[in-house]
Amino acid sequence: DGGITQSPKYLFRKEGQNVTLSCEQNLNHDAMYWYRQDPGQGLRLIYYSQIVNDFQKGDIAEGYSVSREKKESFPLTVTSAQKNPTAFYLCASRMGQGGTYGYTFGSGTRLTVV
Amino acid sequence: AQSVTQLGSHVSVSEGALVLLRCNYSSSVPPYLFWYVQYPNQGLQLLLKYTTGATLVKGINGFEAEFKKSETSFHLTKPSAHMSDAAEYFCAVTTNSGGYQKVTFGTGTKLQVIP
Numbered sequence: 001d002g003g004i005t006q007s008p009k010y011l012f013r014k015e016g017q018n019v020t021l022s023c024e025q026n027l028n029h030d031a032m033y034w035y036r037q038d039p040g041q042g043l044r045l046i047y048y049s050q051i052v053n054d055f056q057k058g059d060i061a062e063g064y065s066v067s068r069e070k071k072e073s074f075p076l077t078v079t080s081a082q083k084n085p086t087a088f089y090l091c092a093s094r095m096g097q098g099g100t101y102g103y104t105f106g107s108g109t110r111l112t113v114v
Numbered sequence: 115a116q117s118v119t120q121l122g123s124h125v126s127v128s129e130g131a132l133v134l135l136r137c138n139y140s141s142s143v144p145p146y147l148f149w150y151v152q153y154p155n156q157g158l159q160l161l162l163k164y165t166t167g168a169t170l171v172k173g174i175n176g177f178e179a180e181f182k183k184s185e186t187s188f189h190l191t192k193p194s195a196h197m198s199d200a201a202e203y204f205c206a207v208t209t210n211s212g213g214y215q216k217v218t219f220g221t222g223t224k225l226q227v228i229p
Contacts, residue, residue, distance in 0.1 A: 004157075040123065042204065042221040043158075090157055099146040099208040099215040100165040105157030 006106035023091035032074040116141040120220035133192040137205030146208040147188040
């Protein structure tokens with residue numbers, strides 16, 4: 001079955017460390033997204049990519065970086081510049097950019113600073 | 115700018131009772147509207163969506179929602195709650211923002227089902 005795979009499910013980061021969250025999809029979707037979820041705040045967009053080798057900042061991109069070298073993959077790096085990285089991170093994809101398409105989400109990565 | 119308001123961060127219903135989760139939006143242009151469900155430590159799953167046409171839309175697991183333009187609402191309902199419906203529900207709005215389809219999520223409503 002097609003879907004989105006996020007790994008790892010749980011990740012612990014030390015102060016000053018960069019960590020990379022993996023997101024892979026086999027849905028043949030063009031558009032991919034990274035969201036951050038904090039309790040009571042809903043989902044906030046970090047980065048999105050509509051096509052390979054292109055990506056755009058979302059609402060809270062500071063302290064994060066991404067790449068889109070393959071259609072299937074959209075990894076997110078949480079850098080040491082992100083001062084409050086503890087959160088639940090969700091990767092999503094859409095078939096296209098049309099507003100009628102809903103998202104398919106991965107199962108998330110919970111990042112904790114130790 | 116668009117926004118989504120979900121009234122009530124926590125809602126409790128008895129098993130077998132009506133479920134009503136409220137969503138109101140503000141948008142200067144006609145929106146596309148979505149409801150998603152999230153179980154603990156999992157991603158979100160699409161329940162249903164309104165794009166055009168019939169304003170009453172049916173989704174998975176017996177849920178439905180009605181788009182009411184005059185009230186700028188898209189409330190989610192289910193006639194009879196089941197224990198397995200306990201989860202967090204998110205309303206989302208998509209509108210065209212400078213050629214990009216911007217999605218705005220509400221802050222979520224946690225549904226508790228009491229046996």
